[in-house]
Amino acid sequence: MEIFQNCVYIVSALFFILGLKKLSHPSTARQGNFLSVIGMFLGVVITLFDYQILDYKFIIVGILIGSLIGLFSARIVAMTSMPEMVALLNGFGGASSLFVGWSALVSTTMFSLFNNVVTGFSVFIGGLTFSGSIIAWAKLSEKISGKPFTYKGQMFVNILLLLICVVSIVFFVLSPIDYGFCFYIIIGLSLIIGILSVISIGGGDMPVVISLLNSYSGIAACFAGFVIENVLLIVAGSIVGASGLILTNIMCKAMNRSLFNVLFSGFGSLQSSQSNVDRGEVSPIVVDDAYLILEAARSVLIVPGYGMAVAQAQHVVKELSDLLESNGAEVSFAIHPVAGRMPGHMNVLLAEASVPYEQLVEMESVNPVIDSIDVCIVIGANDVVNPDARDNESSSIYGMPIIEVDKAKTVFVLKRSMKPGFAGIENPLFYMPNTRMLFGDAKSSIQSIVSQFKD
Amino acid sequence: MEFIYLLFVLVLATFLGFELISKVPSTLHTPLMSGSNAISGITVLGAIVLAGNGDHHFLASILGFIAVILASINVVGGYLVTERMLDMFKGKKT
Numbered sequence: 001m002e003i004f005q006n007c008v009y010i011v012s013a014l015f016f017i018l019g020l021k022k023l024s025h026p027s028t029a030r031q032g033n034f035l036s037v038i039g040m041f042l043g044v045v046i047t048l049f050d051y052q053i054l055d056y057k058f059i060i061v062g063i064l065i066g067s068l069i070g071l072f073s074a075r076i077v078a079m080t081s082m083p084e085m086v087a088l089l090n091g092f093g094g095a096s097s098l099f100v101g102w103s104a105l106v107s108t109t110m111f112s113l114f115n116n117v118v119t120g121f122s123v124f125i126g127g128l129t130f131s132g133s134i135i136a137w138a139k140l141s142e143k144i145s146g147k148p149f150t151y152k153g154q155m156f157v158n159i160l161l162l163l164i165c166v167v168s169i170v171f172f173v174l175s176p177i178d179y180g181f182c183f184y185i186i187i188g189l190s191l192i193i194g195i196l197s198v199i200s201i202g203g204g205d206m207p208v209v210i211s212l213l214n215s216y217s218g219i220a221a222c223f224a225g226f227v228i229e230n231v232l233l234i235v236a237g238s239i240v241g242a243s244g245l246i247l248t249n250i251m252c253k254a255m256n257r258s259l260f261n262v263l264f265s266g267f268g269s270l271q272s273s274q275s276n277v278d279r280g281e282v283s284p285i286v287v288d289d290a291y292l293i294l295e296a297a298r299s300v301l302i303v304p305g306y307g308m309a310v311a312q313a314q315h316v317v318k319e320l321s322d323l324l325e326s327n328g329a330e331v332s333f334a335i336h337p338v339a340g341r342m343p344g345h346m347n348v349l350l351a352e353a354s355v356p357y358e359q360l361v362e363m364e365s366v367n368p369v370i371d372s373i374d375v376c377i378v379i380g381a382n383d384v385v386n387p388d389a390r391d392n393e394s395s396s397i398y399g400m401p402i403i404e405v406d407k408a409k410t411v412f413v414l415k416r417s418m419k420p421g422f423a424g425i426e427n428p429l430f431y432m433p434n435t436r437m438l439f440g441d442a443k444s445s446i447q448s449i450v451s452q453f454k455d
Numbered sequence: 456m457e458f459i460y461l462l463f464v465l466v467l468a469t470f471l472g473f474e475l476i477s478k479v480p481s482t483l484h485t486p487l488m489s490g491s492n493a494i495s496g497i498t499v500l501g502a503i504v505l506a507g508n509g510d511h512h513f514l515a516s517i518l519g520f521i522a523v524i525l526a527s528i529n530v531v532g533g534y535l536v537t538e539r540m541l542d543m544f545k546g547k548k549t
Binding site: 024029054058059061065067073085106210222235245342343344357 | 458461464465468469470471472473475476477478479480481482483484485486487488489490491492493494495496497498499500501502503504505506507508509511512514515516517518519520521522523524525526527528529530531532533534535536537538539540541542543544
Protein backbone atom coordinates (compact mmCIF):
# COMPACT_ATOMS: atom_id res chain seq x y z
CA MET A 1 0.00 0.00 0.00
CA GLU A 2 2.79 2.38 0.84
CA ILE A 3 4.38 1.73 -2.53
CA PHE A 4 1.09 2.43 -4.24
CA GLN A 5 0.66 5.63 -2.24
CA ASN A 6 4.08 6.84 -3.30
CA CYS A 7 3.32 6.05 -6.94
CA VAL A 8 0.24 8.23 -6.77
CA TYR A 9 2.36 10.92 -5.12
CA ILE A 10 4.65 10.86 -8.16
CA VAL A 11 1.66 11.39 -10.43
CA SER A 12 0.52 14.22 -8.16
CA ALA A 13 3.92 15.87 -8.36
CA LEU A 14 3.78 15.60 -12.15
CA PHE A 15 0.46 17.39 -12.18
CA PHE A 16 1.88 20.18 -10.01
CA ILE A 17 4.90 20.59 -12.26
CA LEU A 18 2.85 20.63 -15.47
CA GLY A 19 0.34 22.94 -13.81
CA LEU A 20 2.98 25.47 -12.86
CA LYS A 21 4.53 25.24 -16.29
CA LYS A 22 1.22 25.98 -17.96
CA LEU A 23 0.50 28.75 -15.46
CA SER A 24 3.35 30.70 -16.95
CA HIS A 25 1.63 31.33 -20.29
CA PRO A 26 -1.54 33.43 -20.53
CA SER A 27 -3.25 31.09 -22.98
CA THR A 28 -2.73 27.91 -20.95
CA ALA A 29 -2.89 29.37 -17.46
CA ARG A 30 -6.40 28.19 -16.63
CA GLN A 31 -5.56 24.69 -17.75
CA GLY A 32 -2.48 24.85 -15.54
CA ASN A 33 -4.47 25.75 -12.47
CA PHE A 34 -6.84 22.89 -13.19
CA LEU A 35 -3.99 20.38 -13.49
CA SER A 36 -2.64 21.57 -10.18
CA VAL A 37 -6.08 21.06 -8.59
CA ILE A 38 -6.12 17.48 -9.88
CA GLY A 39 -2.67 16.91 -8.40
CA MET A 40 -3.86 18.13 -5.01
CA PHE A 41 -7.04 16.09 -5.18
CA LEU A 42 -5.15 12.87 -6.00
CA GLY A 43 -2.73 13.53 -3.17
CA VAL A 44 -5.50 14.10 -0.64
CA VAL A 45 -7.55 11.08 -1.70
CA ILE A 46 -4.66 8.62 -1.57
CA THR A 47 -3.57 10.00 1.80
CA LEU A 48 -7.02 9.24 3.21
CA PHE A 49 -6.15 5.55 2.76
CA ASP A 50 -3.01 5.85 4.83
CA TYR A 51 -2.58 2.95 7.23
CA GLN A 52 -1.79 5.24 10.15
CA ILE A 53 -5.22 6.78 10.13
CA LEU A 54 -7.41 5.30 12.83
CA ASP A 55 -10.15 7.84 13.13
CA TYR A 56 -11.73 9.97 10.43
CA LYS A 57 -13.94 12.34 12.37
CA PHE A 58 -11.36 15.11 12.79
CA ILE A 59 -10.24 14.77 9.20
CA ILE A 60 -13.69 15.02 7.66
CA VAL A 61 -14.86 17.83 9.91
CA GLY A 62 -11.58 19.72 9.45
CA ILE A 63 -11.64 19.49 5.67
CA LEU A 64 -15.28 20.55 5.60
CA ILE A 65 -14.78 23.57 7.84
CA GLY A 66 -11.61 24.67 6.04
CA SER A 67 -13.07 24.20 2.56
CA LEU A 68 -16.21 26.13 3.41
CA ILE A 69 -14.22 29.03 4.84
CA GLY A 70 -11.93 28.97 1.80
CA LEU A 71 -14.85 28.77 -0.59
CA PHE A 72 -16.79 31.64 0.92
CA SER A 73 -13.85 33.95 1.40
CA ALA A 74 -12.63 33.36 -2.16
CA ARG A 75 -16.11 34.06 -3.51
CA ILE A 76 -16.85 37.25 -1.61
CA VAL A 77 -13.45 38.92 -1.75
CA ALA A 78 -13.37 41.94 -4.06
CA MET A 79 -10.84 41.90 -6.88
CA THR A 80 -9.28 45.02 -5.44
CA SER A 81 -8.54 43.26 -2.15
CA MET A 82 -6.64 40.46 -3.85
CA PRO A 83 -3.22 41.41 -2.43
CA GLU A 84 -4.37 41.08 1.16
CA MET A 85 -6.34 37.92 0.39
CA VAL A 86 -3.26 36.23 -1.06
CA ALA A 87 -1.24 37.31 1.98
CA LEU A 88 -3.85 35.92 4.36
CA LEU A 89 -4.12 32.55 2.61
CA ASN A 90 -0.37 32.32 2.62
CA GLY A 91 -0.38 32.89 6.36
CA PHE A 92 -2.78 29.99 6.88
CA GLY A 93 -0.48 27.71 4.93
CA GLY A 94 2.41 28.70 7.19
CA ALA A 95 0.35 28.19 10.34
CA SER A 96 -0.66 24.77 9.11
CA SER A 97 2.99 23.73 8.78
CA LEU A 98 3.56 24.95 12.32
CA PHE A 99 0.73 22.78 13.63
CA VAL A 100 1.88 19.77 11.62
CA GLY A 101 5.33 20.04 13.19
CA TRP A 102 3.82 20.47 16.64
CA SER A 103 1.40 17.60 16.26
CA ALA A 104 4.15 15.32 14.98
CA LEU A 105 6.27 16.19 18.01
CA VAL A 106 3.43 15.41 20.42
CA SER A 107 2.64 12.06 18.83
CA THR A 108 6.18 10.78 18.54
CA THR A 109 7.97 8.75 21.15
CA MET A 110 11.16 8.12 19.24
CA PHE A 111 13.35 11.19 18.92
CA SER A 112 16.12 11.29 16.38
CA LEU A 113 18.51 14.14 15.84
CA PHE A 114 17.38 14.62 12.26
CA ASN A 115 13.73 14.61 13.23
CA ASN A 116 14.27 17.20 15.92
CA VAL A 117 16.09 19.49 13.52
CA VAL A 118 13.38 19.42 10.86
CA THR A 119 10.61 19.75 13.44
CA GLY A 120 12.28 22.83 14.87
CA PHE A 121 12.65 24.38 11.44
CA SER A 122 9.16 23.59 10.21
CA VAL A 123 7.71 25.22 13.32
CA PHE A 124 10.03 28.22 13.10
CA ILE A 125 9.44 28.95 9.42
CA GLY A 126 5.75 28.15 9.70
CA GLY A 127 5.31 30.60 12.57
CA LEU A 128 7.35 33.27 10.82
CA THR A 129 5.26 32.89 7.67
CA PHE A 130 2.04 33.07 9.65
CA SER A 131 2.69 36.20 11.69
CA GLY A 132 4.52 37.92 8.83
CA SER A 133 1.63 37.28 6.46
CA ILE A 134 -0.90 38.53 8.99
CA ILE A 135 1.04 41.79 9.32
CA ALA A 136 1.29 42.03 5.52
CA TRP A 137 -2.45 41.47 5.33
CA ALA A 138 -3.12 44.17 7.93
CA LYS A 139 -0.85 46.60 6.10
CA LEU A 140 -2.38 45.91 2.70
CA SER A 141 -5.95 46.20 3.94
CA GLU A 142 -4.91 49.34 5.82
CA LYS A 143 -5.87 47.97 9.20
CA ILE A 144 -2.49 49.30 10.28
CA SER A 145 -0.38 52.01 8.70
CA GLY A 146 1.42 51.04 5.51
CA LYS A 147 4.38 53.15 6.53
CA PRO A 148 7.54 51.37 7.62
CA PHE A 149 7.66 51.14 11.39
CA THR A 150 11.25 51.66 12.43
CA TYR A 151 12.92 52.37 15.72
CA LYS A 152 16.41 52.77 17.05
CA GLY A 153 18.31 49.54 17.60
CA GLN A 154 15.89 47.55 15.47
CA MET A 155 18.66 45.59 13.84
CA PHE A 156 20.11 44.74 17.25
CA VAL A 157 16.77 43.51 18.59
CA ASN A 158 16.15 41.37 15.52
CA ILE A 159 19.58 39.77 15.68
CA LEU A 160 19.22 39.17 19.42
CA LEU A 161 15.84 37.47 18.97
CA LEU A 162 17.21 35.36 16.14
CA LEU A 163 20.16 34.31 18.31
CA ILE A 164 17.90 33.29 21.20
CA CYS A 165 15.86 31.33 18.70
CA VAL A 166 18.91 29.53 17.32
CA VAL A 167 20.03 28.65 20.84
CA SER A 168 16.56 27.32 21.66
CA ILE A 169 16.59 25.20 18.53
CA VAL A 170 20.02 23.80 19.46
CA PHE A 171 18.88 22.86 22.98
CA PHE A 172 15.66 21.41 21.67
CA VAL A 173 17.46 19.38 19.03
CA LEU A 174 20.01 17.95 21.43
CA SER A 175 17.58 17.02 24.13
CA PRO A 176 13.90 17.45 23.32
CA ILE A 177 12.78 15.76 26.51
CA ASP A 178 14.81 17.84 28.96
CA TYR A 179 14.40 21.04 27.03
CA GLY A 180 10.82 20.59 25.85
CA PHE A 181 10.02 24.15 26.88
CA CYS A 182 12.45 25.38 24.23
CA PHE A 183 9.96 24.23 21.65
CA TYR A 184 7.44 26.78 22.90
CA ILE A 185 10.12 29.45 22.93
CA ILE A 186 10.72 28.66 19.23
CA ILE A 187 7.02 29.06 18.47
CA GLY A 188 6.77 32.35 20.38
CA LEU A 189 9.92 33.84 18.92
CA SER A 190 9.08 32.81 15.38
CA LEU A 191 5.80 34.70 15.68
CA ILE A 192 7.51 37.77 17.11
CA ILE A 193 10.28 37.74 14.50
CA GLY A 194 7.67 37.47 11.74
CA ILE A 195 5.84 40.51 13.06
CA LEU A 196 8.96 42.61 13.57
CA SER A 197 10.49 41.83 10.20
CA VAL A 198 7.40 42.73 8.17
CA ILE A 199 6.22 45.70 10.21
CA SER A 200 9.39 47.59 9.35
CA ILE A 201 8.76 47.30 5.62
CA GLY A 202 6.83 49.96 3.76
CA GLY A 203 3.90 49.69 1.39
CA GLY A 204 5.89 50.14 -1.80
CA ASP A 205 8.14 47.21 -0.93
CA MET A 206 5.17 44.92 -0.41
CA PRO A 207 5.57 43.11 -3.76
CA VAL A 208 8.92 41.81 -2.54
CA VAL A 209 7.61 40.85 0.87
CA ILE A 210 4.55 39.03 -0.44
CA SER A 211 6.55 36.92 -2.85
CA LEU A 212 9.14 36.20 -0.16
CA LEU A 213 6.44 35.07 2.28
CA ASN A 214 5.04 32.91 -0.49
CA SER A 215 8.43 31.29 -0.79
CA TYR A 216 8.61 30.78 3.00
CA SER A 217 5.30 28.95 3.07
CA GLY A 218 6.70 26.52 0.51
CA ILE A 219 9.86 25.99 2.54
CA ALA A 220 7.75 25.44 5.67
CA ALA A 221 5.73 22.78 3.83
CA CYS A 222 8.98 21.21 2.69
CA PHE A 223 10.28 20.92 6.27
CA ALA A 224 6.94 19.56 7.40
CA GLY A 225 7.45 16.94 4.70
CA PHE A 226 10.77 15.94 6.27
CA VAL A 227 9.08 15.72 9.67
CA ILE A 228 6.47 13.22 8.55
CA GLU A 229 8.67 11.73 5.82
CA ASN A 230 6.31 12.50 2.99
CA VAL A 231 7.98 12.92 -0.41
CA LEU A 232 5.14 14.84 -2.00
CA LEU A 233 5.30 17.54 0.67
CA ILE A 234 9.03 17.86 0.05
CA VAL A 235 8.68 18.06 -3.72
CA ALA A 236 5.73 20.47 -3.80
CA GLY A 237 7.10 22.56 -0.95
CA SER A 238 10.52 23.00 -2.49
CA ILE A 239 9.11 23.85 -5.92
CA VAL A 240 6.95 26.56 -4.35
CA GLY A 241 9.87 27.76 -2.25
CA ALA A 242 12.13 28.01 -5.29
CA SER A 243 9.55 29.69 -7.50
CA GLY A 244 8.79 32.20 -4.75
CA LEU A 245 12.47 33.05 -4.53
CA ILE A 246 12.63 33.59 -8.29
CA LEU A 247 9.70 35.96 -8.12
CA THR A 248 11.27 37.78 -5.18
CA ASN A 249 14.41 38.18 -7.19
CA ILE A 250 12.48 39.59 -10.16
CA MET A 251 10.82 42.14 -7.85
CA CYS A 252 14.14 43.16 -6.31
CA LYS A 253 15.71 43.61 -9.72
CA ALA A 254 12.79 45.80 -10.77
CA MET A 255 13.63 48.11 -7.88
CA ASN A 256 17.38 47.82 -8.28
CA ARG A 257 17.69 46.85 -4.63
CA SER A 258 19.08 43.80 -2.94
CA LEU A 259 16.86 41.60 -0.84
CA PHE A 260 18.96 42.51 2.19
CA ASN A 261 18.32 46.17 1.54
CA VAL A 262 14.56 45.68 1.31
CA LEU A 263 14.40 43.58 4.46
CA PHE A 264 16.65 45.60 6.70
CA SER A 265 16.13 49.23 5.84
CA GLY A 266 12.86 51.07 5.78
CA PHE A 267 12.74 52.70 2.37
CA GLY A 268 11.75 56.16 3.54
CA SER A 269 14.64 56.32 5.96
CA LEU A 270 17.19 56.00 3.17
CA GLN A 271 16.82 59.34 1.51
CA SER A 272 18.70 62.37 2.62
CA SER A 273 17.04 65.73 2.88
CA GLN A 274 16.18 66.74 -0.64
CA SER A 275 17.85 69.84 -1.92
CA ASN A 276 15.49 72.62 -2.78
CA VAL A 277 16.71 72.98 -6.33
CA ASP A 278 14.55 75.28 -8.36
CA ARG A 279 13.08 72.86 -10.80
CA GLY A 280 11.00 75.34 -12.72
CA GLU A 281 7.31 75.64 -13.18
CA VAL A 282 4.63 73.01 -13.02
CA SER A 283 2.13 73.36 -15.83
CA PRO A 284 -1.36 72.28 -14.86
CA ILE A 285 -3.97 71.44 -17.46
CA VAL A 286 -7.75 71.37 -17.35
CA VAL A 287 -9.93 68.55 -18.62
CA ASP A 288 -11.09 70.43 -21.72
CA ASP A 289 -7.55 70.91 -22.99
CA ALA A 290 -6.56 67.38 -22.08
CA TYR A 291 -9.47 66.16 -24.17
CA LEU A 292 -8.40 68.20 -27.19
CA ILE A 293 -4.86 66.83 -27.03
CA LEU A 294 -6.07 63.26 -26.58
CA GLU A 295 -8.49 63.60 -29.47
CA ALA A 296 -5.63 64.53 -31.77
CA ALA A 297 -3.31 61.81 -30.44
CA ARG A 298 -2.50 58.84 -32.67
CA SER A 299 -0.76 56.76 -30.05
CA VAL A 300 -1.48 56.73 -26.32
CA LEU A 301 0.36 54.90 -23.58
CA ILE A 302 -1.29 54.51 -20.19
CA VAL A 303 0.94 53.94 -17.17
CA PRO A 304 -1.03 52.90 -14.10
CA GLY A 305 0.23 52.82 -10.53
CA TYR A 306 -1.03 52.25 -7.03
CA GLY A 307 -3.07 55.46 -7.30
CA MET A 308 -5.28 53.80 -9.89
CA ALA A 309 -6.05 51.03 -7.43
CA VAL A 310 -6.82 53.52 -4.66
CA ALA A 311 -9.11 55.58 -6.89
CA GLN A 312 -10.73 52.38 -8.29
CA ALA A 313 -10.28 53.96 -11.68
CA GLN A 314 -9.65 50.81 -13.75
CA HIS A 315 -13.13 50.70 -15.30
CA VAL A 316 -13.17 54.32 -16.46
CA VAL A 317 -9.62 53.84 -17.73
CA LYS A 318 -10.85 50.96 -19.86
CA GLU A 319 -13.73 53.11 -21.11
CA LEU A 320 -11.30 55.87 -22.05
CA SER A 321 -9.05 53.40 -23.83
CA ASP A 322 -12.01 52.09 -25.87
CA LEU A 323 -13.06 55.61 -26.84
CA LEU A 324 -9.51 56.48 -27.84
CA GLU A 325 -9.29 53.35 -29.96
CA SER A 326 -12.54 54.04 -31.76
CA ASN A 327 -11.14 57.51 -32.34
CA GLY A 328 -8.32 55.85 -34.27
CA ALA A 329 -5.56 55.98 -31.71
CA GLU A 330 -3.38 53.09 -30.75
CA VAL A 331 -3.69 52.48 -27.02
CA SER A 332 -1.43 50.35 -24.87
CA PHE A 333 -0.75 49.96 -21.18
CA ALA A 334 2.75 49.88 -19.77
CA ILE A 335 3.05 48.23 -16.40
CA HIS A 336 6.10 48.46 -14.19
CA PRO A 337 6.87 45.15 -12.45
CA VAL A 338 6.60 46.67 -8.98
CA ALA A 339 3.66 49.00 -9.60
CA GLY A 340 1.07 48.43 -6.89
CA ARG A 341 1.27 46.33 -3.80
CA MET A 342 1.89 42.83 -5.09
CA PRO A 343 3.55 41.31 -8.14
CA GLY A 344 1.23 41.84 -11.09
CA HIS A 345 -1.24 43.96 -9.11
CA MET A 346 -2.01 46.33 -12.00
CA ASN A 347 -2.46 43.44 -14.41
CA VAL A 348 -5.17 41.99 -12.20
CA LEU A 349 -7.01 45.30 -11.94
CA LEU A 350 -6.90 45.92 -15.69
CA ALA A 351 -7.98 42.35 -16.34
CA GLU A 352 -10.92 42.96 -14.04
CA ALA A 353 -11.89 45.89 -16.24
CA SER A 354 -11.50 43.43 -19.16
CA VAL A 355 -8.52 45.06 -20.82
CA PRO A 356 -7.17 42.31 -23.10
CA TYR A 357 -3.70 41.18 -22.13
CA GLU A 358 -2.38 41.82 -25.65
CA GLN A 359 -2.78 45.49 -24.89
CA LEU A 360 -0.41 45.30 -21.92
CA VAL A 361 3.22 45.87 -22.74
CA GLU A 362 6.24 45.28 -20.56
CA MET A 363 8.61 47.98 -19.51
CA GLU A 364 11.57 46.64 -21.53
CA SER A 365 9.66 46.54 -24.79
CA VAL A 366 8.03 49.94 -24.53
CA ASN A 367 11.05 52.01 -23.47
CA PRO A 368 12.92 51.85 -26.81
CA VAL A 369 9.90 53.11 -28.75
CA ILE A 370 8.50 55.51 -26.19
CA ASP A 371 9.65 58.65 -28.03
CA SER A 372 7.18 57.89 -30.81
CA ILE A 373 4.23 57.99 -28.41
CA ASP A 374 2.03 61.08 -28.66
CA VAL A 375 0.55 61.07 -25.18
CA CYS A 376 1.52 59.17 -22.04
CA ILE A 377 -1.10 59.15 -19.31
CA VAL A 378 0.39 58.46 -15.90
CA ILE A 379 -2.36 57.44 -13.50
CA GLY A 380 -1.33 57.38 -9.89
CA ALA A 381 2.20 56.18 -10.59
CA ASN A 382 5.13 58.18 -9.36
CA ASP A 383 8.42 56.55 -8.46
CA VAL A 384 8.30 54.09 -11.36
CA VAL A 385 8.33 57.00 -13.83
CA ASN A 386 10.81 59.19 -11.97
CA PRO A 387 13.60 60.25 -14.38
CA ASP A 388 15.90 60.81 -11.37
CA ALA A 389 16.26 57.04 -11.19
CA ARG A 390 18.05 57.27 -14.52
CA ASP A 391 19.80 60.64 -14.39
CA ASN A 392 20.45 61.69 -10.83
CA GLU A 393 23.15 59.67 -9.16
CA SER A 394 22.47 61.17 -5.74
CA SER A 395 18.85 60.05 -5.78
CA SER A 396 17.99 57.19 -3.47
CA ILE A 397 16.22 55.37 -6.27
CA TYR A 398 19.08 55.83 -8.73
CA GLY A 399 19.50 52.75 -10.90
CA MET A 400 15.95 51.51 -10.58
CA PRO A 401 14.59 50.71 -14.05
CA ILE A 402 11.75 53.06 -14.95
CA ILE A 403 9.21 53.54 -17.69
CA GLU A 404 10.72 56.51 -19.47
CA VAL A 405 7.53 58.47 -20.01
CA ASP A 406 9.45 61.75 -20.01
CA LYS A 407 10.64 60.88 -23.52
CA ALA A 408 7.12 60.84 -24.93
CA LYS A 409 5.88 63.90 -26.81
CA THR A 410 3.35 64.82 -24.14
CA VAL A 411 2.88 63.42 -20.65
CA PHE A 412 -0.26 63.78 -18.57
CA VAL A 413 0.21 63.11 -14.90
CA LEU A 414 -2.99 62.47 -12.98
CA LYS A 415 -2.37 63.23 -9.37
CA ARG A 416 -4.23 64.47 -6.32
CA SER A 417 -1.67 67.08 -5.34
CA MET A 418 2.03 67.79 -5.59
CA LYS A 419 2.72 65.50 -2.63
CA PRO A 420 5.67 63.19 -3.34
CA GLY A 421 5.07 59.47 -3.80
CA PHE A 422 5.69 56.58 -1.47
CA ALA A 423 9.43 56.99 -1.39
CA GLY A 424 9.08 60.66 -0.49
CA ILE A 425 11.25 61.67 -3.42
CA GLU A 426 10.78 64.71 -5.62
CA ASN A 427 9.87 63.82 -9.15
CA PRO A 428 11.43 66.11 -11.81
CA LEU A 429 9.01 64.64 -14.35
CA PHE A 430 6.35 67.03 -13.04
CA TYR A 431 8.46 70.05 -13.96
CA MET A 432 9.39 69.03 -17.48
CA PRO A 433 8.22 71.19 -20.37
CA ASN A 434 6.31 68.32 -22.00
CA THR A 435 4.46 67.40 -18.79
CA ARG A 436 0.95 68.56 -17.95
CA MET A 437 -0.44 67.98 -14.50
CA LEU A 438 -4.11 67.05 -14.25
CA PHE A 439 -4.87 67.54 -10.57
CA GLY A 440 -7.76 65.85 -8.83
CA ASP A 441 -9.14 62.40 -8.21
CA ALA A 442 -7.98 60.14 -11.04
CA LYS A 443 -11.36 58.51 -11.43
CA SER A 444 -13.36 61.73 -11.75
CA SER A 445 -10.74 63.33 -14.02
CA ILE A 446 -10.91 60.44 -16.45
CA GLN A 447 -14.67 60.35 -16.09
CA SER A 448 -14.85 63.96 -17.28
CA ILE A 449 -12.57 63.27 -20.26
CA VAL A 450 -14.73 60.27 -21.13
CA SER A 451 -17.91 62.34 -21.08
CA GLN A 452 -16.22 64.95 -23.29
CA PHE A 453 -15.48 62.19 -25.79
CA LYS A 454 -19.06 61.02 -25.71
CA ASP A 455 -20.50 64.47 -26.45
CA MET B 456 12.81 6.45 4.22
CA GLU B 457 16.40 7.38 4.19
CA PHE B 458 17.31 10.95 4.92
CA ILE B 459 19.82 11.22 2.10
CA TYR B 460 17.24 10.04 -0.38
CA LEU B 461 14.79 12.74 0.74
CA LEU B 462 17.52 15.35 0.51
CA PHE B 463 18.24 14.23 -3.03
CA VAL B 464 14.60 14.78 -3.93
CA LEU B 465 14.69 18.21 -2.28
CA VAL B 466 17.68 19.41 -4.26
CA LEU B 467 16.30 18.25 -7.60
CA ALA B 468 12.85 19.71 -6.93
CA THR B 469 14.37 23.05 -5.97
CA PHE B 470 16.25 23.24 -9.24
CA LEU B 471 13.10 22.30 -11.08
CA GLY B 472 11.26 25.13 -9.31
CA PHE B 473 13.90 27.64 -10.40
CA GLU B 474 13.72 26.46 -13.99
CA LEU B 475 9.93 26.39 -14.14
CA ILE B 476 9.36 29.97 -13.09
CA SER B 477 12.27 31.82 -14.60
CA LYS B 478 10.35 32.97 -17.68
CA VAL B 479 6.95 34.17 -16.55
CA PRO B 480 5.40 37.30 -18.08
CA SER B 481 4.58 39.87 -15.40
CA THR B 482 0.89 39.67 -16.38
CA LEU B 483 0.76 36.33 -14.63
CA HIS B 484 2.73 37.14 -11.51
CA THR B 485 -0.29 37.37 -9.26
CA PRO B 486 -2.10 34.21 -10.44
CA LEU B 487 1.19 32.34 -10.37
CA MET B 488 1.75 33.44 -6.81
CA SER B 489 -1.69 32.50 -5.59
CA GLY B 490 -1.56 29.26 -7.56
CA SER B 491 1.76 28.23 -6.05
CA ASN B 492 0.43 29.42 -2.71
CA ALA B 493 -2.39 26.91 -3.03
CA ILE B 494 0.17 24.20 -3.76
CA SER B 495 2.00 25.06 -0.57
CA GLY B 496 -1.20 24.00 1.18
CA ILE B 497 0.07 20.50 0.43
CA THR B 498 0.78 20.30 4.18
CA VAL B 499 -2.84 19.22 4.33
CA LEU B 500 -1.58 15.68 3.59
CA GLY B 501 0.56 15.69 6.71
CA ALA B 502 -2.24 17.28 8.67
CA ILE B 503 -4.67 14.56 7.58
CA VAL B 504 -2.46 11.72 8.78
CA LEU B 505 -1.83 13.44 12.12
CA ALA B 506 -5.47 14.37 12.66
CA GLY B 507 -6.33 10.71 12.15
CA ASN B 508 -4.32 9.63 15.19
CA GLY B 509 -7.52 8.92 17.05
CA ASP B 510 -7.97 9.09 20.83
CA HIS B 511 -4.65 7.36 21.27
CA HIS B 512 -2.85 10.70 20.92
CA PHE B 513 -5.63 13.11 21.59
CA LEU B 514 -3.53 16.29 21.68
CA ALA B 515 -1.81 15.33 18.44
CA SER B 516 -5.19 14.78 16.81
CA ILE B 517 -6.45 18.17 17.92
CA LEU B 518 -3.33 19.92 16.63
CA GLY B 519 -3.65 17.96 13.40
CA PHE B 520 -7.30 18.96 13.22
CA ILE B 521 -6.37 22.66 13.42
CA ALA B 522 -3.72 22.06 10.76
CA VAL B 523 -6.30 20.39 8.49
CA ILE B 524 -8.63 23.38 8.77
CA LEU B 525 -5.89 25.92 8.08
CA ALA B 526 -4.42 24.00 5.16
CA SER B 527 -7.85 23.40 3.62
CA ILE B 528 -8.57 27.13 3.71
CA ASN B 529 -5.23 27.68 2.00
CA VAL B 530 -5.83 25.06 -0.68
CA VAL B 531 -9.48 25.76 -1.50
CA GLY B 532 -9.20 29.52 -1.16
CA GLY B 533 -5.96 29.63 -3.11
CA TYR B 534 -7.23 27.65 -6.07
CA LEU B 535 -10.53 29.51 -6.27
CA VAL B 536 -8.91 32.92 -6.06
CA THR B 537 -6.49 31.92 -8.81
CA GLU B 538 -9.36 30.64 -10.92
CA ARG B 539 -11.27 33.90 -10.46
CA MET B 540 -8.27 35.92 -11.53
CA LEU B 541 -7.50 33.75 -14.54
CA ASP B 542 -11.14 34.01 -15.60
CA MET B 543 -10.57 37.70 -16.09
CA PHE B 544 -7.45 37.38 -18.17
CA LYS B 545 -8.87 37.26 -21.61
CA GLY B 546 -7.49 37.84 -25.04
CA LYS B 547 -8.92 40.32 -27.50
CA LYS B 548 -11.54 38.03 -28.98
CA THR B 549 -12.98 35.43 -26.64
